[in-house]
Amino acid sequence: MLRTVATRTRVGAVRVVQRRNASNVAVQNIESRWSTLSTAEQNTIAKQLEEAQKGDWKSLSLDEKKAAYYIAFGAHGPRAPITKPGHASKVVAGVAGVLAASSALFYAIRLGGQEKPHTISKEWEEATNEYLKSQNSNPISGISSEGYKGTGYVVSK
Missing domain, CATH: 1.20.5 (Single alpha-helices involved in coiled-coils or other helix-helix interfaces)
Incomplete structure (x- = not known):
């Protein structure tokens, strides 16, 4: 009985190694080949990498680690850059x-x-001040208030 378990374990390990060697070839330089692969091939590689990641990460090759990172976070699909x-x-x-x-x-x-309007002259602005004073415009804090010391509407020099 113990011999059977050991044989099964060893056979299973050989299968994993063979599968990983096959996937290792498939994941080499995946960044440049990913856009040319069909959707079925992309899904197959992604599933193979997902299965390989379920095991010990120290046993993954550098290409498999790079491919797993690229598939998860790479600039493809919705993460592809919009601008060139x-x-x-x-x-x-x-x-x-x-x-x-x-x-x-x-x-x-x-x-x-045309030239600037005739209403933009010092004489016109002074006449506007006099008119507003005669109409008692803004008697609380404006030009018609007691003790007002501002220039009013005169802004021209």
Whole structure:
């Protein structure tokens, strides 16, 4: 009876080693090959690695550890980067182009514009102050209050 148990254990160990050697070939350089594998192959490799991880982690090869990490946390599927290299320079160039176009449009509009309105003169602002005083506008803290020392609506020099 004891001989049978020992034989079964040894046969089982050989199977695990053979399976791990086969999976070791499948997981080499998995980062570059993962996108080219079919979904069935990806699932098979993932399940083989999952089974191998259930055992002693010290017995895993470096390739198996790398493959397990890549499958769990690698940049594939929903974790794939959205932008490609050089995307930032395109964004910077686009923003610079929009800013240049808007600056040119602003300058063209300002060139075609008229002089400043006649209401933006010191005389007009002083007349506005006098009118507001005569109408008793804001009598508590404003221009019509007692002892008011501000300039009122005069902002021009």
